[in-house]
Amino acid sequence: MDVLLLILGIICILTGLIGCIAPVLPGPPLSYIGLLLLHWTSYAQYTPKLLWILAILVVVVTVADYVLPIWMTKKYGGSKSGIYGATVGLLIGLFLGVWGVIIGPFFGALVGEYLGGRKEHSAWRAAWGSFVGFLVGIGSKLIISGVITFYFLNALWNHWVN
Secondary structure, three states: OOOHHHHHHHHHHHHHHOOOOOOOHHHHHHHHHHHHHHHHHOOOOOHHHHHHHHHHHHHHHHHHHHHHHHHHHOOOOHHHHHHHHHHHHHHHHHHHHHHHHHHHHHHHHHHHHHHHHHHHHHHHHOOOOOOOOHHHHHHHHHHHHHHHHHHHHHHHHHHHHH
C-alpha cells in the first residue's frame, strides 16, 4: 500500500507543480494532497503543526490567486468598470485555456476602463495592474507548491539515505 500511495503522491506533486501555471489544475491543493499521501505511508511522518500551516497557506494562496488580478486592477487605479471587466475577463478566460486566463483579466480590465469612459493611459495602467496581480498569483502558487515539494522530497531522501 505504501508504494501505491507514494506513486499517487508523486503524481499529485508533479501535477500540482504544473497546475501552478495551468489554469484548470488547482496546483497547491494537488501538491498538498501529494504530501498527505506521503504522510500516510511509512516513508514520512509530518507534524500536525506543519500540515496545518501548509493547509492554511494553500487555502490562502488559492483564494488569493483569484482575487489578486481584481485587487491589483484597483490598486493600479482601476475604476469599478475596470474591476468588473477584469472579473468578466477572468471568467471568460477560464474557458479559453492558459492564454485565456493570462490575457482575459488584462483585456477585461482594459475594455472595462474604456467602456467606463477612462482615458487611454488610465485604462492601460489598470490593465497592467491586472496582469501584475496574475503574475503575483502564479509566483505565490509556485512558492507554496515548491515548499511542499521540498518537504516531500526531503522526507523521501531522509528515508532512503538513513
